Every structure is written in C-alpha cells, then in structure tokens.
Amino acid sequence: MTTEIGFVFAVLGITIALFISDKLRMDLVALMVVAVLAVSGIVTPAEAVSGFGNPTVVMIAALFVVGEGLFRTGVAAAAGNWLLKVGGGSEVRLLCFLLPVVALLSAFMSSTGAVALLIPVVLSMARRSGMQPSKLMMPLAFAALIGGMLTLIGTPPNIVVSGALKEAGLEPFGFFEFTPIGAAILLVGAVYLITLGRRLLPARTSEQQTDHCDVPGLMASYGVSGQLHKLVVQPLSPLKHQTVVEAALRSEHRVTLVGIRRSGTLLSSILPVLANTRLEVRDELWVYGQENDIERLCLSHRLTHYGSPAKEISRMGREFGVAEVMLPPGTPLQGQSIKEGAFRQRYGLSVIGLRRRCEPLDTDYRETRMEGGDTLLLAGSWERIRALEGRRDLVLLQTPAELGEIPVHGSRAPLALLVLAAMLVCMTAGWLPALTTVLLAALAMILTGCVSLPEALRSLNATSLILIAGMLPLALAMEKSGALAFVVEHLVSWLGGASPLLLSTGLFLLTSLLSQFISNTATTVLIAPIALTAAQLLGVNPEPLMMTVAIAASTAFATPIASPVNTLVLAPGNYRFSDFARVGIPLQLLALAITLVMTPILFPF
Template sequence: MTMEMGIVFALLVGTILLFVSDRVRMDLVALIVVTLLAASGIVTPAEAVSGFGNSTVIMIAALFIVGEGLYRTGVAAAAGNWLLRVGGASETRLLLYLLPVVALLSAFMSSTGAVALLIPVVLSMARKSGMQPSRLMMPLAFAALIGGMLTLIGTPPNIVVSNALKSEGLEPFGFFEFTPIGLAILLVGMVYLIGFGRRLLPSALVGGNEDEPDLNNLIRRYAIAGQLHKLKVQAQSPLAHKTPVESALRTEHNVTVIAIARGGHLLSAMIPVLSNTRIEVADELWVYGTQEDIKRFCSSHSLISAGHPERDIKRMRQRFGVAEVLLPPDTPLEGKSVREGQFRERYGLSVIGLRRRNEVQQVSYRDTRLAAGDTLLLAGSWEYIRALEGRRGLVLLQTPLELKEIPSHAQRAPLALLILALMLICMTVGWLAALPTILLAAMAMILTGCVSLTEALRSMNVTSLILIAGMLPLAKAMEASGALGYVVSHLVTLLGGASPVLLSAGLFLFTSLLSQFISNTATTVLVAPIALSTAQLLGVNPEPLMMTVAIAASTAFATPIASPVNTLVLAPGNYRFADFAKVGIPLQLLALGVTLLLTPMLFPF
C-alpha cells in the first residue's frame, strides 16, 4: 500500500466518522474533504473542486427550479391533494400509493429527477396530513432507487453492464429484462418500508422548527377562535345594495367583513377602493366578530347564520388568511386609532386582533389607540399578506404555514404541466440528453413566469448541492491513488475459487458497500469487468453475475452520501447519518436475498 492510498483511506474513514458523529454539518464536512484533497496533491486543485461543475450537480440544481415551478403554480399541491384523497390521513395508505408512483417514474427517468420533482409534493402532503416529513422522505428516496432497477434506462448501472456484455460479443440485456427482479425487490421493499422499516424512521423533527404556526395557532394566540362567521343576507336586510364602508360595519358594529361569497365565488371586500362592490340579497358574508356583536348585528340587519361547513372553510383559506405584524418604535401609527390607521388603504388588510405586552386586547376600531410594540393580527387576501414583507411602518413577524400551500402563480399551472410533460418526453424518448433537457425546462419555468428568478434561486437546497459536489472528488481520488484497485484486487483473490452463488453474494455485498461511498455508475464501471472476467475464468454464464452487479449498485440505502437521491431528502427529512444505516441496511439484505433467489432462475449459471 502506497502513502497516497493510506491518505485516501484515512480521509474516507475520517469522513464517515464525522458523518456518523453528527457533530459537524455534512456540507461543512464535504468542504473539508475538498480542501484536504486539493492540498494533498493526489488530485489537482481543479479536480478537487470539479464536483461543483459536475453535470449531476448542475442537473439537480435545475431540477430544484423545475420542482419550484410546479410548487408555485399549485401543481405539486394538486398532486399532493390527490394522494391525500386516495390515501386519506393514513400513513400506511399514503405510502402504499406514493411508493409505486415514484418507482414507476424512476423507471423511465432519472431517480434523482423523480425525487427532486416529488419533494414539494411530499412536503405538501406532510403538512396537510399533519405528518412529519421524516416519515415519508426516506421511503420516497428508497422507492426511487428501486424504481431504477425496473428498466434498462432506469439507472446508469443497468446500461453499463448491458454495454459490457455487448463489448464482449455477448447478447446485451433487453429493456425489460431487469423488470422481474426489480419488481420483486419493489414489492418486498414496500412490505418492509410500510411495515417494520417504518418503525425505524424518526418520528420527531431533528433541528427543525416545530413552533412555526398555522392559522389556528395564530387565531388562538389572539383569542379570536370561533369568531369567524358566515352570514346570509336576507331580502329585507338594510345591507342590501350597500358597500361594507357605507354600512359602517367596523366602526358602528365592530364587525369585519373578510369576504363575500356570491354564486360560489369569493370576492374580496377588504379593499376600500372597491367602493362599488355592493352587498346583494342572498350573499354570504364571511365576517370576524365576537358572538355578542354578531348576534346584535344579525338581529338589526336581517342576517342569518349559514353555519361553518369544513369544505367552505377550506375554500375560504385558499384565498384569505392572517399574518402577525409588529409596530416598530418609529411607527407613524403611534397614538392613532385602528380606524385612523387606515390599514385597508395602506396594506389592503384589516386588523382583527391586538396584543400589548403579551396580553390580548379587545379591539374597538374607533377607540383603541395603537402604540409602538403592539403586535397586530391582520386578515385579508394572501396576495396582500405576501406584499407585507419589506413594507414601511410594520415589521412582519409571522405568516402561517398555510401560506406555503397557496400557489403564487396558479394561473400558469397549465404551462408548468406542459413544460414538465415535454421534459419527461424528451428524456424518455431520447431526443435530447438529460442535462440540456432539464436546463431548458428550468429556463422555461422562469421565462414563462411559473417561478420568478428570486424564487428559483431560493429553491436550491444548498446543503444538498454542496454535499454532492464535495464528495464526488473523493471517488476520483480513490481511483487516482490506486486505493480502489487495491480493494478490487483483494476481492478477486478472495472470491476467485468460490461457487457461483457464493461469488454472486460476494459481488453483491462488495458492489453495494462500494456504492455507499462512490457513485453507483463509477462502482459498476469498476466491478463489471471483474464480474465478467471471473465468470469467464470459472466457465459460467456472465449474465447472472452482471445482473447481480447492476442490482447491487442501486442498493445505495445505507448512507446519505450513497446517492444524490438520498442527499436530496436529507435536509427536508431532517435525518441524521445513522438514520439511513438503521433503515437502509435491512433493505439491502432483503434485496440481496431476492437477487440471489431470482437471478439464477431467470439467468442460469
């Protein structure tokens, strides 16, 4: 063993120990690896930082933009809603539908791409169903990796072994020859992940923000729970043909109209400039007010309560919400009444709650005087709530989780779907290579307004990108130093005289182990010739060994750096390094058992 080999092995072991310890952020560990490799001289400085320009990293960054376009236009939420409708709030049923979907998608496109596209969908599902993302993200990644085993184009290792057979004058694998084994592993994997494996997944967020409020939390914080009412306007009501301003609903009756439902559509009545928006007979008014104020208001204005159907509330919350703001010390609103503050005119929103020195205050629009340090709960259209950020005179403290679910470019959803469909068709049919296809799709998302440039830049998961880019040069250093060849030669010596089944098991374990630390493509390129030569030496059919190598290369389940797919779900799932080993190693062993059982039956030795 040379000194360079020793350095690389020490760096690999040290990296793994740092990952397992969870004492240092993984992206920082990756940057340390890049720095030490550049200083070591084993690879050139340019090669040490080459991962940041690697096509895989660029492709993943572009896919983040495509995924953000689907999220911002509401396509991701719609897909999540469909899965929630068919799966309900049951974690088991959700996984039962989600895992085959991502596996099927991965069978015909990059598993990395499939996961990048589905992360917004799964996050949306988790929020709406009240589940932690950690319960869904790792199964999503593992199903995508298994999906790559289903077809020839599902993952690069399948193509590598097929081409290796062809280069030796042998019959290459057909498009669906991987399917029986891949499908069996998918079924076994689903049973494991939905059953025992799910118990190994972390249930609580690790380092996440569990205190981020939703609408209900903010409403309870301001003691206005139960103050949202839906009232129907009767024919004899004095409100008919008048605007809320003309009727002095806030100043005279202490009632705030949030929205008007007319003919099944919600019309905002919170912007004073809409003075021509008149309340009509049979309109349904969504209003905030205390029970006493609402009772008096209904009695004096011929209104009846229309109840609180859950469906209507969900529809309401698609258009309207709340936000918490702070009045800073230099606020021009100091000493003014809520009415004089003209919140509708300034911000398009209405004050429905006030806290002073952490105590809830009753709000009188005419008499309550504002003071610096007050926190207010403003209600209105999500569009105007988004516009609060950066506005003078207020400090935006909190917006509810529901705001993340409201698409900011919903009108461009058909364009986003068209771009996605064209991208998938180009990648499946092979009209363009994957990288330019995805780059074109990302650019189209920006140019068509499906996602703004600012939103696109914010969408990129920097932690994942740095981790992937930082670990790629380590694989190159293993090759350049001869460390990889050293390990391979000892494997050949160890397994050279073994029986075909034992040889297959050894190749599977070695390939799977190697793929935890270097790319599955690089692993297959290195191990496939060994499997081919060993088969020729033993006088056995090389097909079962080559199939074993391809399947094993895709079982990168045990570490978050084993595959870009795992790295992508690391941050959204708030996982630790050890979580992957705990859930992934049993799945690897199950895949080993299925492969050793079926491969000799389908491809006899």
C-alpha cells in the same frame, strides 16, 4: 498497500466518522475533503474542485429550478392535494400511493429528477396534513432508487452491465428483464417502509417548517381560533344593496367582514375596494367575530348562519390568510383606535386581534387605543399580506407557513405542466442528453414566468449541491490511487473458487458497500468486468452475476452521500447521517435476499 491507498482510505474513514458523529455540517465536511485532496497531490487542484462543474451537480441544480416552477405555479400543491385526497390524510395510505408513483417515474426517467420534482409536492402534503416530512422524504428517495431497478433505462448501472455483456459477445439484457426482480424488491421494500421502516424513521420537523407558525397557531395565540364564519344574505335582509361601509358591521356589531363570495366566485379584493362593494342577496359573507355577536347580527339583519364549514374554510385559505405585525415605538398610530387607524384603507387588511405585552386583549373597534409595541393580527388576501414586506410603518413579525404554498404565478400553471411534460418526453425518448433537457426545462420555467430568476436562485439547495460536489473528488481519488482496485482484487482472491451463489453474495455486498460512498455508475463500471471474469473462471452463466451487480448498485440506502437522491432529501427531511443507516441497511438486506433467490431462477447459473 501503497501510501496513497492508505491515505485515501484514511480520508474516507475520517469523512465517514465525521458524518456519523454529526458534530460538523455535512456540507462543511465535504468542503474539507476538497481542501485535503487538493493539497494531497493524489488529484490535481482542478480535479479537486471539478465536482462543482460535474454534469450531475448541474443537472440537480436545474431540477431544483424546475421543481420551484411547479411549486410557484401551484402544480405541486395541486398534486399534493390529490394525493392527500386519495390518501385520506393517513400516513400509511399516503405512502401506499406515493411510493408506486415515484417508482414508476424513476423507471423511465432519472430517479434524481423524479425526486427533485416530487419534493415540493411532498412538503406541501406534509404541511397541509400536519405530517412530519421526515416520515415521507426517505421513503420517497428509496422508492425512487428501487424504481430504477425496473427497466433497462431506469438507472445507469443497468445500462453498464447490459453493455458489458454485449462487449463480451453475449446477449445484452432486454428492456424489461430487470422488471421481475425490481418489482419484487419494490413490493417488499414498500411493505417494509410502510411498516417497520416507518417506525425507524425519526420524527423531526423540517427546517422549512420551523421558520413559520401556521394560520391556526397564529389565531390561537390571539384568542381568535374558530371565529371565521359563513353568513348568507337573505332576500329580506336590510343589508341588501348596502355598501360595506353603510353596513357598519365592524363598528356596530363587532363583526369583521374579510371576504365575499358571489355566485360561487370569491371577490379577490377586500377593503378598501370592498368598502364600496354593495351587498347582494345570496352573497356569502365571510366574517370574523365572537359566536354571540354573530348570532345577534344574524337575528337582526336576516342572515343565515352556516357556521364554520371546514372544507370551505380550507378553500378560503387559498385566497385569504393572516399575518402578525408590530407597531414600532413612536408610531403615528399610537393613541388611535383601531377604527381611526384605518387599516382597511391603508393596507387592505382587517385587524382581528391585538396583543399587548404578549397577552391578547379583548378589543373594541372604536374604543381600544393602540400603543407602540402592540402586535396586531391582520387578516386579508395573501396578495395584500405579501405587500406588507418592506413597509416602514409596520414591523412584519410573522407570516404563516401557508403563505409559502400560495401560488405566486398561478396563472402560469398550464405552462409549467407543458414544460414538465416536454422534459419527461425528451428524457424518456432520449431525443436529447438528460443534462441538456433539464437545463432547457429550467430555462423555459424562467422565460415563461413560472418562476422568477431571484426565486430560481433561492431554490438552489446549497447543502445538497456542495455535499455532492465535494464527495465526487473522493471517488476520483479512490480510482486514481488504486484503492478501488485493491478492494476488488482481494474479493476475487477470497471468493474466486467459491460457489456461484456465494460469489453472487460477495459481489452484491461489495457493490452495495462501494455504492454507499462513490457513484453507483463508477462502481458498476469497475465491478462488471470482475463479475464477467469470475463467471468465466467458474464456468457459469455470467447473466445472474451481472444482474446481481446491477441490482446491488441501486441499493444505495445506507448513507446520505450514497446517491444524489438521498442527498436531495437530506435537508427537507432534516435527517442525520445515522438515520439512513438505521432505515437503509435492513432494506439492503431484504434486496440481497430477494436477489439471491430470484436471480438463479430467472437466469440459471
């Protein structure tokens, strides 16, 4: 062993130890690796930072933009709603639908692309269902990796081993020759992930979820939970043909009108525009108020009370929400009543709760006087709530997590779907290189208005990109120093005279181990010739050994740096390094067992 090989092994070992210890951020560790390699002389300084311009890193960055376009136009939320509907809100049922979907996508396109596109969908589902993303993200990544085993084009290692067979003058693997083994691993892997694997997953809230409270949480903190009601104007109601101002629901009846649905259409504007809207027969009035106030209003004004239908409230949540603001000290509103504050006229929002010194107050629209430092819960359209940002007369304290899921560019959804479809077709048909296709798709998302340039830049997950870019030079250092060749040579010397099945086991374990730390494509390029040579030495058919290498290269389950797919879900799932090993190693062993059983049957030695 040379000094350079020993140095690279030491860097690799220290890097893994730092990842496992979780004492430093993984992206910081990756930057430290870049710095150490740059001064080591094993790779040049240019090679040490080459990962930041690597096509894989650039493609992942572009896919973040494509995924953001799907999110901002509401396509991701719509897909999540469909999966939630068929999944019935059950974590197990949801995984039963989600895992085959992502595996099927990965069989015909980049698994990295499939996961990047589905991350916003899964995050949306998790938020709406109250599930923890940590229970969904890792199964999503693993199913995508297994999906790559299903077809010839599912993952680069499959193409590498098929090409190696052809170069050796043998018959290359067909498009679907990987399918039986891949399908068996997918079936067994899905069962494992849904049962035991799900129990091994951590129960953590993602960083995205901890940034905001949700609407129910905000309403509960103000003591107004369950106070949204649906009323319908009857033909003999005195409210018929009155404007909202004339109806005086807030001042006379302590009931706040926040929305009107007429002929099935929700009027998107609320007060002050709503103040001049005349109420009509059969209008659905959505109001906030105490149950007894609602009942008195219905009796005196001939309104039908439909209670608080959960499905319709959920639908209302796409149009209306709440936000928490604070009155700054010295505010002109100090000493004024809520009515005198004219929040509807100023902001187009209604006050539905007030807290003073962290305690909710029972407020009277005309009598309660506001003070500096009071916090108010405002209700209204999401558009009006977004308009609160940057105002100086109010301090915006909290917007609920639901605001992030409301489509900002909902009218562009058809264009986003068109861009997505074109990207998938181009990648599947191979008309353009994958990197070119994804870059064009990201650019199209921006040019068509599906996502703005600032939104696109904010969508780039720096942690994932830095981690991938920082670890690529380490793989290059292992190749240039001879560390990889050193490992492979010792494997051949140990197993060269062994039985074909034992050799297959050794090749699987070595390929899988190397794939946890360097590119599975680079690993396959290195191991495939060794497998061919070993087959010739033993006088056996090389196909089962080559198939074993290809399958093993896709079992990158044990570390977050094993594959860009794992790195993508690291931050959304709020995972630690050890989480992947705990869940991934048993899955690797299952894949090993299935491969050793099925490969000799389908491809006899």
